[in-house]
Amino acid sequence: MSSTNYTTRTEGQTKICTIIWTIPTFVNLLENVTKREFRVEKAKDPKTEFTHSKFQLKMQFLGRYNDIIEISYLSPNPVFLKSILTICLKRFEERTIVIKEYHTVQANKWQYLATLFKRDIASYDGRDIFLLSDGSLRLKVQFMVTNDIKIDRSTVPEAQLSNDLENLLNDGLFSDVIIKSAEGIEFKVHKAVLASRSAVLKAHFEHNTTECYTNVIESLLESTVLQEVLTFIYSDKAPRVDDIPEKLLAAADYYQLNRLKSLCEEALHKKLTVENAIETLQLADLHSANTLKQLTLEFIKDGQAKLITKTEGWAQVKSVDLIKRIYEYIMADDFDADIK
Structure with a gap:
């Protein structure tokens, strides 16, 4: 019958839960092909209320001759943790087998921790590699649970939403309406985007207006200004605001684009x-x-x-x-x- 020992300590905002799982006569278990799964016994001490007593460990024997041993764990609550699996060896030595860096763990779902191989645990030439002197296998599993989540985002790609929407404007893909400049230059645009950004443009499609039937909006803006206004509507960027702030201010006021209006005010103040x-x-x-x-x-x-x-x-x-x-x-x- 296996035995378990639970301990916990706190370091700052991190609580370290340690489970030491001792399985006696482990070689005999390896030879038993009828029972393929073992689980750690739950703590009976009512004082062990913290997460370490609620973590569960499971060991599964796989393969025809129990050649592969998979170790998994389960948490009853979603947590952000780091897990470390260590094997206790003879002469009080330890060997860390796996370290899984901080990640989010779902509740009540078995999580893979590590794989051990029968050939590494006990060889047939009399050398017990991972076993203690009495033939038992002792595993130490540490769970470092923290609420101080600081994830390295250096590998996370930059946000592409504004660029993607600007490309949608430039490509005219899936456009369902045309907006014309004062000179008659046409821009292929999208009702949903226009309506979501400007109350004035939204009004063109809400009532029985000419635009509802023709899907064409006649704008009084010259093409260069209209291009900038559309660029802002799609990407929230105003690349030429310092060049034509006066014209863009009038356009922003007309189409009720408050952020563009503020950018124009800032540019005019600088000048x-x-x-x-x-x-x-x-x-x-x-x-x-x-x-x-x-x-x-x-x-x-x-x-x-x-x-x-x-x-x-x-x-x-x-x-x-x-x-x-x-x-x-x-x-x-x-x-x-x-x-x-």
């Missing part, structure tokens, strides 16, 4: 100068780009008011409301003198 401050403020006001409007007003207030009043942009301002808004925001002591 903000004394010469273009008024035009930028008007553009922000026209397209409800509140962040850009606030940043531009701060730019004007921050000692730039006198210089800005001498620019062509200021000379061409026709909106009294805009001037009033700038004045009310700045409220500088010498502002009245500066603008005269």
Whole structure:
């Protein structure tokens, strides 16, 4: 009858469960071809409540002459663990047979641990390789269970979703609708993608609209801008946002693409100068780009008011409301003198 010894210890967030399984007169078991499976006895000590007492071990004899021995284990709960199988030898020596690095183990499903071979355990020339002096086989199995899951993702490929969707746009594969630029250039696109990204484009397909029957959308955007808008819709990238931020801001506002709109505001803020401050403020006001409007007003207030009043942009301002808004925001002591 086999015997088992259970121990456990904790190191940081890792609990190490050790099972020592001793199977006496193991050679006799190898010669018995009628019984092909042995399992470790469960602990009877009620104090051993932790996982080590719940792990089960199983040994199966395979082959016509029990030439192969497979060892498996079972956990009643899903865990993240590392397992080590060691054979205890004579003279208190040990030999580690297998180390399985951290991985997720399913609950109540036998997991393969290791394979032993009859020829390595006990030879017929009198040399017992893996057996103790009394002929028993002693196995030590350690389960290192942790909740501190840190997986090396260096070998995990980079995400390809945005690239794959962008390729879908470029290839036009499986397209079910056409969107035309102001010049009449056609882009083959997909209703599901457009509708999922823009509420405005979604509305084209929700009601009894012309687009529902023709599957053609007429856009007022010129082709270069429309291409960028579609690229953003499919890939969430805006490669030319620094080149044409003004046009993309208008397009993003029209199609309610809030992230693209924010990218445009950021690009325009980076390009903000004394010469273009008024035009930028008007553009922000026209397209409800509140962040850009606030940043531009701060730019004007921050000692730039006198210089800005001498620019062509200021000379061409026709909106009294805009001037009033700038004045009310700045409220500088010498502002009245500066603008005269």
